[in-house]
Amino acid sequence: xxxxxxxxxxxxxxxxxxxxxxxxxxxxxxxxxxxxxxxxxxxxxxxxxxxxxxxxxxxxxxxxxxxxxxxxxxxxxxxxxxxxxxxxxxxxxxxxxxxxxxxxxxxxxxxxxxxxxxxxxxxxxxxxxxxxxxxxxxxxxxxxxxxxxxxxxxxxxxxxxxxxxxxxxxxxxxxxxxxxxxxxxxxxxxxxxxxxxxxxxxxxxxxxxxxxxxxxxxxxxxxxxxxxxxxxxxxxxxxxxxxxxxxxxxxxxxxxxxxxxxxxxxxxxxxxxxxxxxxxxxxxxxxxxxxxxxxxxxxxxxxxxxxxxxxxxxxxxxxxxxxxxxxx
Numbered sequence: 224x225x226x227x228x229x230x231x232x233x234x235x236x237x238x239x240x241x242x243x244x245x246x247x248x249x250x251x252x253x254x255x256x257x258x259x260x261x262x263x264x265x266x267x268x269x270x271x272x273x274x275x276x277x278x279x280x281x282x283x284x285x286x287x288x289x290x291x292x293x294x295x296x297x298x299x300x301x302x303x304x305x306x307x308x309x310x311x312x313x314x315x316x317x318x319x320x321x322x323x324x325x326x327x328x329x330x331x332x333x334x335x336x337x338x339x340x341x342x343x344x345x346x347x348x349x350x351x352x353x354x355x356x357x358x359x360x361x362x363x364x365x366x367x368x369x370x371x372x373x374x375x376x377x378x379x380x381x382x383x384x385x386x387x388x389x390x391x392x393x394x395x396x397x398x399x400x401x402x403x404x405x406x407x408x409x410x411x412x413x414x415x416x417x418x419x420x421x422x423x424x425x426x427x428x429x430x431x432x433x434x435x436x437x438x439x440x441x442x443x444x445x446x447x448x449x450x451x452x453x454x455x456x457x458x459x460x461x462x463x464x465x466x467x468x469x470x471x472x473x474x475x476x477x478x479x480x481x482x483x484x485x486x487x488x489x490x491x492x493x494x495x496x497x498x499x500x501x502x503x504x505x506x507x508x509x510x511x512x513x514x515x516x517x518x519x520x521x522x523x524x525x526x527x528x529x530x531x532x533x534x535x536x537x538x539x540x541x542x543x544x545x546x547x548x549x550x551x
Contacts, residue, residue: 228350228381230423231358232430235383235456236481238293238326244517245476245524247294247458249330249488250284250316252277252301256493258505274308277301281316284492285323287510291517294484295320296328296458317354326357328385328458333373334362340372348373349380358383360436360458364398367415374433378423383432383456388412389448391438391461409444410451417452430456430482437475439467439485446474449482457483463490463516473523480524487516 228234239245254262254273261276285295302313320327333343343361347354361373363386373384389399389409399409413435420431437448439461449457457475461467462485475483490497494512495505503511 226350228357230425230427231377231381231383231432232425232456233427234357234381235294235326235484236425236428236430238324239481239484242291242293242517243521244291244293245480245484245520246288246292246513246517247296247328247484247486248284248288248292248491248513249460249486250281250295250297250301251488251492252281253489253493256489256496258495270306271308274302274305274312277305277309278312278316281312282319283506284509285316285320285325287506288491288513289323289325291513292325294326294328296330296486296488298488299329299331314354317356321355321357328358328360328383329354329356330360332360332362332387334365334369336365336369337372340369341376344373344376348376348382348384352380356382358385358434360385360387362387363412363415370415370419374419377432381432383434385434385436385456385458386412386416388416388435389437389441389444391440391465391467393440395438395441409448413448413451416455420452420455424454428481430454434458436460438465439472440465442467442471442474445472449474449477453477455482458486459483460486460488463487469519469523472520473526476524480521485516485520491516 257280261280265272265276297313297316302309317327329347335343345352347356347359349355361370361384363370370386377384389395401408403411416433416435420433424431431454434456435448435452436458437445439459459472459475462472472485491509491512494500495503495508500508500512
């Protein structure tokens with residue numbers, strides 16, 4: 224019988240603490256950028272062979288970063304484009320991650336109404352689901368009612384959801400920055416996320432299982448949204464190849480260095496193509512890039528720890544996050 228999972232917000236905090244790392248490694252295996260030793264003998268149009276090579280590569284990436292990554296985030300699209308063999312490979316990679324104790328956030332950006340949303344949630348979330356992912360990214364822009372089936376499934380199964388709030392792409396402002404009732408749309412979505420998350424907080428950390436995707440490429444909005452969603456985990460894309468650095472994501476962490484995981488995909492997956500790592504075998508380059516990212520993030524995470532320790536007193540230290548009820 225499959226063991227039930229404890230609260231996702233607490234499990235994520237445990238993973239970050241155990242690794243002393245807020246690194247989330249995105250699996251975006253672009254075929255044309257994989258090492259030639261894996262691709263050069265694969266015939267065009269041989270989806271089985273492409274899927275096998277992609278799976279081998281991703282498995283070796285996972286092994287290379289397992290010591291420093293708190294989370295692995297497969298991008299479903301890069302496996303879907305390989306057809307059914309690609310989806311079978313993705314499923315085996317989820318198993319491979321979880322055997323190593325790594326949490327898996329499936330980056331599917333699912334979103335739909337009613338029973339369809341329930342179907343997506345049941346497919347991906349929880350230990351008894353077919354994909355048994357720890358978390359799933361979801362798109363809220365069909366309306367707030369489309370989030371509830373995912374939230375219900377997450378709360379029932381010890382899994383989590385990351386809702387797109389302010390994404391890292393250059394065109395995000397087309398919709399997300401529009402004014403609605405005196406506030407940008409992303410702030411209305413953030414309030415919805417905060418309200419949904421605070422109904423089921425982790426008993427150990429006071430963080431909810433409903434998190435938000437907020438891009439590193441918009442550091443001002445990141446600080447604003449950290450304050451608006453104090454009990455929500457943030458998934459922060461945009462570090463590395465998209466231009467964001469550790470200082471850009473610093474505002475995403477709380478004063479204990481928790482509350483956020485930071486994703487890098489291309490910057491780690493294809494580190495062997497960067498000048499500073501080009502002299503290394505590709506798996507070693509990936510491992511070293513992940514360690515450098517961890518250390519870079521820990522530099523800003525420790526600022527919060529130091530500030531918290533300096534300001535704490537016996538009467539005020541370690542406030543209960545679960546009692547925080549403000550939107551900021």
